[in-house]
Amino acid sequence: MLKTFMLVALRSFKKNKLSTSINAIGLILGFSTFVVLASFVYNEISYDRWHEKSARIYRFTTIDEAIGVSSNEVAITNPRMPQAAEEEIPEVEIASRMIYAGEQRMEKGDVGYYSEHALYVENDFFEIFDLPVREREETLGKFNQPHKLILTEAYAEKVFGDEGSVGQILTINDQSWEVVGLMDNITQNSHLGFDALMSLYPAQSDSSLAQYINGWGGLGMLGYAVLSEGADELEVEKKMADIALANDVNDFWVPQLQPLEEIHLGSAGLLFDYYHQNKGDQVYVYALSGVAIFILLIAAFNFVNLTTAQSTTRAKEVGIRKVVGSSKALLIGQHMIESILLATMAMVISLFLVSMLTNSNSLNLNFDLLTLMGNSPILLPAFLLLGILIGTLAGIYPSFILSSIKSVNILRGKFQTSSKGIWLRKTLVVLQFVAAIGMICTTLIVSKQIDYIKNKHLGFEKDQVININVGNPGLASGMENFKESLDNYSNVISTGYSNNMPGNTFGRGGVNVEGGNEDEPWIVSVMSMDENYLDAMGMELAAGRNYDPSFGADQQESIIINEAMMESLGWDEAVGKNLVFGNNTTRKVVGVIKDFHFSSMRHKIEPLMIYYNPGPNNNLVLKVSPTNVRETLDFLEAEWNATFPNYPFDYQFFDQEFNQIFASDELFARLVNTFTLLSIVLSALGLFGLSFFMVEQRKKEIGVRKVLGSTVRQIVQLLMKEFVILIILANVIAWPIAFYFLKGWISDFQYRIDLWGIDNLAIYLFAGIGALLVAMIAVSYKSIRAALSNPVNSLRDE
Numbered sequence: 001m002l003k004t005f006m007l008v009a010l011r012s013f014k015k016n017k018l019s020t021s022i023n024a025i026g027l028i029l030g031f032s033t034f035v036v037l038a039s040f041v042y043n044e045i046s047y048d049r050w051h052e053k054s055a056r057i058y059r060f061t062t063i064d065e066a067i068g069v070s071s072n073e074v075a076i077t078n079p080r081m082p083q084a085a086e087e088e089i090p091e092v093e094i095a096s097r098m099i100y101a102g103e104q105r106m107e108k109g110d111v112g113y114y115s116e117h118a119l120y121v122e123n124d125f126f127e128i129f130d131l132p133v134r135e136r137e138e139t140l141g142k143f144n145q146p147h148k149l150i151l152t153e154a155y156a157e158k159v160f161g162d163e164g165s166v167g168q169i170l171t172i173n174d175q176s177w178e179v180v181g182l183m184d185n186i187t188q189n190s191h192l193g194f195d196a197l198m199s200l201y202p203a204q205s206d207s208s209l210a211q212y213i214n215g216w217g218g219l220g221m222l223g224y225a226v227l228s229e230g231a232d233e234l235e236v237e238k239k240m241a242d243i244a245l246a247n248d249v250n251d252f253w254v255p256q257l258q259p260l261e262e263i264h265l266g267s268a269g270l271l272f273d274y275y276h277q278n279k280g281d282q283v284y285v286y287a288l289s290g291v292a293i294f295i296l297l298i299a300a301f302n303f304v305n306l307t308t309a310q311s312t313t314r315a316k317e318v319g320i321r322k323v324v325g326s327s328k329a330l331l332i333g334q335h336m337i338e339s340i341l342l343a344t345m346a347m348v349i350s351l352f353l354v355s356m357l358t359n360s361n362s363l364n365l366n367f368d369l370l371t372l373m374g375n376s377p378i379l380l381p382a383f384l385l386l387g388i389l390i391g392t393l394a395g396i397y398p399s400f401i402l403s404s405i406k407s408v409n410i411l412r413g414k415f416q417t418s419s420k421g422i423w424l425r426k427t428l429v430v431l432q433f434v435a436a437i438g439m440i441c442t443t444l445i446v447s448k449q450i451d452y453i454k455n456k457h458l459g460f461e462k463d464q465v466i467n468i469n470v471g472n473p474g475l476a477s478g479m480e481n482f483k484e485s486l487d488n489y490s491n492v493i494s495t496g497y498s499n500n501m502p503g504n505t506f507g508r509g510g511v512n513v514e515g516g517n518e519d520e521p522w523i524v525s526v527m528s529m530d531e532n533y534l535d536a537m538g539m540e541l542a543a544g545r546n547y548d549p550s551f552g553a554d555q556q557e558s559i560i561i562n563e564a565m566m567e568s569l570g571w572d573e574a575v576g577k578n579l580v581f582g583n584n585t586t587r588k589v590v591g592v593i594k595d596f597h598f599s600s601m602r603h604k605i606e607p608l609m610i611y612y613n614p615g616p617n618n619n620l621v622l623k624v625s626p627t628n629v630r631e632t633l634d635f636l637e638a639e640w641n642a643t644f645p646n647y648p649f650d651y652q653f654f655d656q657e658f659n660q661i662f663a664s665d666e667l668f669a670r671l672v673n674t675f676t677l678l679s680i681v682l683s684a685l686g687l688f689g690l691s692f693f694m695v696e697q698r699k700k701e702i703g704v705r706k707v708l709g710s711t712v713r714q715i716v717q718l719l720m721k722e723f724v725i726l727i728i729l730a731n732v733i734a735w736p737i738a739f740y741f742l743k744g745w746i747s748d749f750q751y752r753i754d755l756w757g758i759d760n761l762a763i764y765l766f767a768g769i770g771a772l773l774v775a776m777i778a779v780s781y782k783s784i785r786a787a788l789s790n791p792v793n794s795l796r797d798e
Contacts, residue, residue, distance in 0.1 A: 027346035030299020037292035047264035057260035060223035065252040066523035075273040082223030091231035096124035100275035107171040120200040132184035139181030146203035155195035294435035302686030339395025347387030433730035440767035441738035459596025461538030465654035471618035479616040496533030497617040514578040528613035544575035544591030559587040565607030731768035
C-alpha cells in the first residue's frame with residue numbers, strides 16, 4: 001500500500017508541476033534557513049556542556065562596587081579565593097586557579113614559536129574539565145611541578161613536526177620548560193581556547209608569583225569550582241563573602257559564581273574576560289531563534305496555504321476515487337503521504353545545501369554542519385523528523401476536508417473551500433507577513449545601530465594605524481634602534497609606545513582624592529604611554545599638557561586623566577589637582593585627555609588614569625601614510641628581521657583589531673539581513689502561489705463580471721483588495737512587536753540611536769509599504785492575466 005501511495009504521489013508531483021515547484025522551492029528555502037539558524041543556535045548553546053560535571057561547574061567572578069566603576073561585573077577574583085573556598089566551604093568539592101598567559105614565545109633552539117593562547121593552570125584544572133590528555137596519570141604526575149608544559153596536538157606538530165615532543169625542552173623568557181604531555185585537539189565547543197598549558201607551580205626563583213597566588217591583594221585570578229550535588233549557589237556566595245571579609249578584602253568586591261553553562265552566552269557585559277574565546281550573546285541567540293522559527297512558520301504557512309488551495313483543483317480526482325471504492329482512510333493516507341514525501345525531500349536537499357555552504361564557510365559562520373552533527377548525533381534525526389512533522393501538519397487539513405466531501409457534490413462541481421478554510425488561509429497570510437514585516441523593521445534598526453557605533457567618533461583615529469607587539473622581554477635591547485629606523489622613514493608619520501590599546505581590557509587601580517575619605521578609594525581604569533602615543537593615535541587633550549621628557553619628574557609625580565574622571569570627581573578644573581596613591585604617593589594632574597572609547601559601546605566611558613612610561617612597552621604604535629602601504633609593510637618587516645632575526649614580525653592593522661569588538665554584532669546583523677530577505681522572498685512566493693489558485697477558483701466569477709461590463713482595473717482591484725487589507729492588518733500587529741524587541745535589545749548599549757527619532761519611526765512605515773508592494777506585485781501578475789483573459793474560456797469550462 002505504501003509503495004502505491006508513493007507512486008501515486010510521484011505521478012501527482014509530475015502532473016502538478018507548478019504547484020509542486022512552488023511548494024518545493026518554498027520549503028527548501030525555509031528549511032535551509034531554519035537549518036542554518038537552528039544549527040547556529042544549537043552550536044552557541046552547546047558550549048561547555050560536554051564536560052561530565054558541567055551542571056555543577058562554576059566560575060569565580062566579582063561584582064566591583066567601588067566608586068568610579070560603572071561596568072562592575074568582572075570575570076576575575078582574589079588570588080587566594082578559589083583555594084580558600086575549597087578548604088573552608090563544604091559545598092565546594094574542588095577548585096582550581098588559572099592565569100591567562102596569552103601569546104607566549106617558546107623557543108626551540110634558536111627558533112621561536114608563538115602560542116596564541118597559553119594558560120597557567122594547576123592539576124585540579126584537569127579534575128574539573130574533561131580534557132583529552134594523553135597518558136593522563138603519568139602526565140599529570142609530572143605536571144604538578146615548576147616549569148612543565150602540556151601542548152595540544154596541533155601546537156606540538158607546529159613546533160616539533162613529526163619528532164616526539166614529550167621530554168623536549170622549550171625556552172620561555174630565558175627559562176627552561178619541559179614538555180611532559182600532549183592533549184588531543186578539542187573539537188567540542190569550549191569558552192576556553194588554548195594551545196599550551198603551563199604549570200602554575202612557582203619555582204624558587206619565582207618568589208613574586210608565589211607571593212601573588214597565595215595572597216588576597218587585588219583582583220586578577222581566574223578560578224573554577226565544582227559544587228556538590230544540590231548545593232545552593234547563593235549560600236556558597238555568602239560564605240565566600242564571609243571568607244573575603246575575614247581576610248581584609250575590600251567590602252566593595254563582592255564574590256560571585258557564574259554557572260559554566262552560562263559563560264559563553266552570559267558574559268557579554270563582563271570585563272576582564274580577555275581569555276574567553278568566541279564570546280557569544282544570549283540576546284542574539286534568542287533573537288536568531290525567533291528568526292528561525294518565524295521563517296520556518298512562513299515556509300510551513302505557505303505549504304499549508306498552497307496545499308489547501310490546490311485541494312479544489314483535485315476535487316474531481318477525489319470524487320472519482322470515492323466512486324470507484326476508495327475509503328476515507330485511503331484518501332487521507334494518499335494526501336498525507338504526498339505532503340510528507342515532499343516535505344522530507346525538501347529537508348534532505350536543504351541539509352545537503354547547508355552542509356556544503358558551512359563546509360566551504362560561504363556563510364562565514366563559526367561552525368561546520370557535518371562536524372556539529374558528528375558531535376551531536378541527535379541533530380540529523382531531529383531535522384528529518386521536523387520535515388516529516390511539517391509535512392504531516394500541512395497535509396492534515398486538506399486531507400480531511402477532501403475526504404469528507406460527498407462524491408455527488410464533487411462530481412457536480414459544487415465543491416468550494418469552506419469559510420473555515422478561507423479564514424485559515426487569511427490568518428496564515430497575516431501571520432507570515434507579521435513575521436516578514438517585523439524582521440524588516442528589526443534588520444534596518446539593527447543595521448543603523450551597528451553603523452552608529454562603528455562610525456561614531458571614538459576619540460581616536462583607528463585608520464592607518466599599525467600596532468606591533470613588542471612585549472617580549474627579549475626585544476628590549478634592540479627596540480630603540482628599531483624605533484629610530486622607523487622614525488626616519490618617510491611613510492611613518494609618528495610612533496608611540498603604550499601598554500594597552502583601545503578595545504582590549506584595561507587594568508584598574510585605586511586612588512584617593514587629596515583630602516577625601518581614605519576608606520573609600522576610587523577604582524579607575526589605568527594605562528601607560530609615552531609622550532608620542534597621543535599623536536600616533538590622533539587623541540586630543542581637553543586641558544593641560546602632554547607628558548614631556550624635559551619635565552624630569554613626570555614619570556614619578558605627574559598623571560593625566562580623562563574627562564570622565566574629571567566629571568566623576570566633580571571637578572570644574574582638574575589641572576593642578578592632586579591624587580593620592582598607595583604609600584601616600586601624590587601625583588599632580590598635568591593634563592586632561594578628551595574621552596575616548598577604550599571598551600565596547602555596551603559600556604559607558606569610565607574614569608581613566610594614564611601613567612607616563614617613556615621606554616619600550618607592550619605595543620609600538622605607528623601612524624602610517626595611506627599611500628604605498630605594501631611598501632611600508634615590506635620596509636617594516638625588513639627592518640624587524642634585521643634587528644630581531646629570531647623573532648617573527650607580529651603586527652596588526654589596528655582598525656581590524658578594534659573592529660573585532662563588533663564581531664558578534666556584525667554577525668547578528670548579517671544573519672538577520674540575509675534571512676529577512678529570504679523571508680520576503682518566501683512570503684512573495686506564497687502569495688504568488690495563493691493568488692494563482694485564488695484566481696482559478698474565481699475564474700467563472702471573473703468571466704461573469706467581464707460579461708456584465710467590469711473593467712480590467714475593477715477586476716484587479718477586487719482581487720487585490722483582500723490581500724491589501726490583510727497586509728495592513730499585519731503591519732498593525734508587527735510594528736509594536738518589533739519595537740518592543742528592539743527597545744530591549746538596544747538598551748544593552750550605552751551609546752545608541754533614538755528609537756523615537758522621526759527617521760527611525762519612518763523605518764516602520766517603510767517596512768509596511770515595502771511589504772505591501774511585494775504583496776501587490778506577487779498578486780497582480782495572475783490577477784491581471786485573469787482580468788485580460790477571454791470570459792468565454794472560463795464560462796464554458798464544464
